[in-house]
Amino acid sequence: MAVKAIEKLSASLEDYLEAIYHLTAGQEVARSKDIAEAMKVSRASVTGALKTLSEKGMVYYKPYGYATLTEKGQQVARRVVRRHEILTRFFGELLGADPSIAQAAACRAEHTLGLEITARLMAFIEFVSKTQDDGQDITKQFQQYWERLRNAECKM
Amino acid sequence: MAVKAIEKLSASLEDYLEAIYHLTAGQEVARSKDIAEAMKVSRASVTGALKTLSEKGMVYYKPYGYATLTEKGQQVARRVVRRHEILTRFFGELLGADPSIAQAAACRAEHTLGLEITARLMAFIEFVSKTQDDGQDITKQFQQYWERLRNAECKM
DNA sequence: TAATATAGTTAGCCGCCCCTAACTTTTCAA
DNA sequence: TTGAAAAGTTAGGGGCGGCTAACTATATTA
Incomplete structure (x- = not known):
């Protein structure tokens, strides 16, 4: 090739x-x-x-x-760091996990993501942050959904 | 404890x-x-x-x-399988990755997710699938967003 | 039922990645 | 400038998780 x-x-x-x-x-x-x-x-x-x-x-x-x-090392490192950041943002900002938990999970998962998934996840985060401008705000809606879930559990 | x-x-x-x-x-x-x-x-x-x-x-x-x-083994196995399924659904249904790619990624990532993240990811998938009923359909919107991204790239 | 094919095990090896202890090199301060 | 402290290396060891080759047990079938 x-x-x-x-x-x-x-x-x-x-x-x-x-x-x-x-x-x-x-x-x-x-x-x-x-x-x-x-x-x-x-x-x-x-x-x-x-x-x-x-x-x-x-x-x-x-x-x-x-x-x-080296140049090669930089490339690889940047790719890993990028994945780490994407995952941290996804776990933290979007799923609403505690920063330290999001960090730790990103650390472990960052080595398992392929090119395709990384790109799509990145796009998804972008996509969601864009919806915040036009009134939908998926993040906030999910946060509410999650709270309701939690409360439901606690009452049982 | x-x-x-x-x-x-x-x-x-x-x-x-x-x-x-x-x-x-x-x-x-x-x-x-x-x-x-x-x-x-x-x-x-x-x-x-x-x-x-x-x-x-x-x-x-x-x-x-x-x-x-054993009983204990079943518990652990079920937890792993559950994570595998959640990830496969997330990568496939939501991010729109090819089933085989989603599978493979899930296989690798399934051992890295903690309780907290798993629960939140599960909830997120539920949340998204619920929005499909009330006209929003995040999945479809993201699919379109992704296609536009892809096309933009290809034209360059 | 005896011979052979199949399944399972054991022994021993290797690569990866961590460790500690002891040694060497470098740095820094009196 | 020299000797102690700090940083880095080497040697050797251990756990894990693969592998092959050779052996043993089980199943099949002639």
Whole structure:
């Protein structure tokens, strides 16, 4: 095939890319220790992951140096971050889940969504936010529906 | 705590429970070979999983016998199946993804959803299907929105 | 009922990803 | 500038969940 498929990484490696992406977002640089803290894993695990990611051409990294994303790594990271954001918004804004719950769920689900579903979910969120302008406001209506459900349950 | 939390299983073990659940749904019985075929793993892997699930009190199983779900196993399996169905409906009916894509995505995501999100997603699907009766039909509106998006992209 | 085919198990291997402990390199401050 | 603290690496181990190959038990059928 002519088009190169985007590299397929494990959920764990995607998480490392995501962490590096966020750490390098300011002007800062991704130090091993910070990655370890952000991901709540040991520094040794980070070393191993960086080695693997470097072999796969996802990060620039030399022993005792800091990590930066390659072009390829950036692409993958952005895709993961995008999915994370979409899911967080969906769970939080639309379904009305508590932010911390929405975050956590997004973290776990972000590695399982394909291109097609991601695009459609994104579109759906856009679609719903557009209806807020023309009086329908699906979000608010659902919120009311949900409250009624909850109350009904509590009375039983 | 007084209430016993539902046993936490790995995604893989949940998949085994799901497979056994479906195989034993008719009057049939879950044979090791059928589980292997359904899940596309080796028979040896099934033996290992059944041993683990049996230790965890999720299946009744004796070597060279067939597998049945215990009460606890049924509970977990039903919960997984429920999530699978909810996700399939959401991806398929609501987002309008192709059934096979919706299925596959549901398979992967079903192990990542917590109680809260599952309940809200379920409610959301109910909510949307109810709006179809009173003239709004969110599904149809989104379908049109999506088509317009697709066409816009194709023209570029 | 004996032989063979089928189903199930065991043993042993591998990859992934985490860990701790001990060692090396780098940084920083006295 | 040198020695201690901090950061990073290496070595080795464990759990999980796949796999194949070889063995055992069960079923079938000639």
